[in-house]
Amino acid sequence: MYLSTSRAADIAADTPPRGGPVRAVPGTVLALGLVSLVTDVSAEMVTAVLPLYLVAGLGMSPLAFGALDGLQHGATALLRLLGGRVADRTRRRKPVAGAGYALSAACKAALLVVTTPWSVAAVLAADRTGKGLRTAPRDALISLSCAAGEQGRAFGVHRAMDTTGALLGPLAAFGVLSVAADGYAAVFTVSCCFAVLGVVLLVLFVREAPAPPDQPARPDRPSPPDHPSPPAASTAPAAAPGRSVRSLLRLPALRRLCLTAAVLGVFTVGDAFLYLLLQRRLGLPLAWFPLLPVGTAAVFLLAAVPAGRFADRLGRRRVFLGGHLLLLGACLLLLAPLPAGPALAFAGVAVVGLLGLFYASTDGVLMAAAAPLLPAGLRTTGLAVLQTAQALARFAGSLLFGAAWTLWGPGAALAAAACGLLAALAAASAFGGPEAGGAT
Numbered sequence: 001m002y003l004s005t006s007r008a009a010d011i012a013a014d015t016p017p018r019g020g021p022v023r024a025v026p027g028t029v030l031a032l033g034l035v036s037l038v039t040d041v042s043a044e045m046v047t048a049v050l051p052l053y054l055v056a057g058l059g060m061s062p063l064a065f066g067a068l069d070g071l072q073h074g075a076t077a078l079l080r081l082l083g084g085r086v087a088d089r090t091r092r093r094k095p096v097a098g099a100g101y102a103l104s105a106a107c108k109a110a111l112l113v114v115t116t117p118w119s120v121a122a123v124l125a126a127d128r129t130g131k132g133l134r135t136a137p138r139d140a141l142i143s144l145s146c147a148a149g150e151q152g153r154a155f156g157v158h159r160a161m162d163t164t165g166a167l168l169g170p171l172a173a174f175g176v177l178s179v180a181a182d183g184y185a186a187v188f189t190v191s192c193c194f195a196v197l198g199v200v201l202l203v204l205f206v207r208e209a210p211a212p213p214d215q216p217a218r219p220d221r222p223s224p225p226d227h228p229s230p231p232a233a234s235t236a237p238a239a240a241p242g243r244s245v246r247s248l249l250r251l252p253a254l255r256r257l258c259l260t261a262a263v264l265g266v267f268t269v270g271d272a273f274l275y276l277l278l279q280r281r282l283g284l285p286l287a288w289f290p291l292l293p294v295g296t297a298a299v300f301l302l303a304a305v306p307a308g309r310f311a312d313r314l315g316r317r318r319v320f321l322g323g324h325l326l327l328l329g330a331c332l333l334l335l336a337p338l339p340a341g342p343a344l345a346f347a348g349v350a351v352v353g354l355l356g357l358f359y360a361s362t363d364g365v366l367m368a369a370a371a372p373l374l375p376a377g378l379r380t381t382g383l384a385v386l387q388t389a390q391a392l393a394r395f396a397g398s399l400l401f402g403a404a405w406t407l408w409g410p411g412a413a414l415a416a417a418a419c420g421l422l423a424a425l426a427a428a429s430a431f432g433g434p435e436a437g438g439a440t
Helices: 005-013 027-057 062-074 077-090 093-110 117-143 148-179 183-205 230-234 241-249 252-266 271-282 286-314 316-335 342-373 376-408 410-430
Strands: none
Touching: 027 062, 027 093, 027 117, 027 148, 027 183, 027 271, 027 286, 062 117, 062 376, 077 093, 077 117, 077 241, 077 376, 093 117, 093 183, 117 148, 117 342, 117 376, 148 183, 148 286, 148 342, 241 252, 241 376, 252 316, 252 342, 252 376, 252 410, 271 286, 271 316, 271 342, 271 376, 271 410, 286 316, 286 342, 316 342, 316 410, 342 376, 376 410
16 A cells, blocks of 8 residues: 655654645554454454354354344443543553454464354354454544544545455455365464454554644535534543543433434344345355355445545435445345346345445444544543444344344344334434534
């Protein structure tokens, strides 16, 4: 990835570049993007084969798989708060993030020795714990490296690099399964190597710098009406250590953003379930299953930066809600009574593409929405509060969807989830207002 020599000093110091109509992406964002790229290759290699490994290979029921999928979300919840609080109190976000990456790398090695469905589940829960520990400090490092008006672009660049790993991971898994005699063990071995490389890159290339002063938006690009005033967020007083979460939740905009993410999260059907449904509808051979996430990742990669810049201009809350409309469209396509043939194949491609657009419009956009609302000294904790609300909601949603699939069948479960998501979007729209969700 090319960085011009004239920007080298700014990038090395993690300071916003000087002058010019287009600002370079800070070096911290690029370095963390590279770490996430390599780590996501590792994670997505496992994720790509996991539904088949557990459901088709080990005979796990949809309800049990829903519990496992929810456990992976729920396991991150409390650790997000702990990681965020430790990082803010010590002002050492990089070591906390590094501990999370190291834990996930150790779990990839552990997959080589566990053999039963629930021992695999325990290792995956520990892996998600590592993700929960590192996510808020990592996102705080990104948000503190750039001005408030450029949060969407910075997170878009990071998510694009992260998604490059998500694109390469399933391809790597597919390649390994194609040539290895003991396919799953080989996938886990290669995944572990990439996870260790991610930790090494973090140690060597990510630099932690103090937060730069907030900068007002340029006169030729005024903030959208639903963006908060950056100085107001940056000058908010830091809370006492024991009251940080309560102090943050007194911010009406953050409360409403948490509520929006939680309400929508309950009815966000996990992509693993959607891929299983799509594989059944299309009659896709099992060997080709790991390629489904590749299409989603490719669309995410292409759309992440434009979606981030679009969110900076139009409003991050609007883009976040629009992303969930795209997910609703994917659910409706899976429910459509299409006959086998070109129409069904086109619908399958559209589902994969809509999933990619959904992630591009929601993942980094949500963090960019929250960051300007939070004082620099509590930014990691504040992002962790939001991520925890969303993780707990998705934990509940995965359990409910798995139970509905087991009791009613996949079609009825998906129809119920689509109706719930539509109602949640209507409710989330009612939370609107300039202060509701801040720069969203």
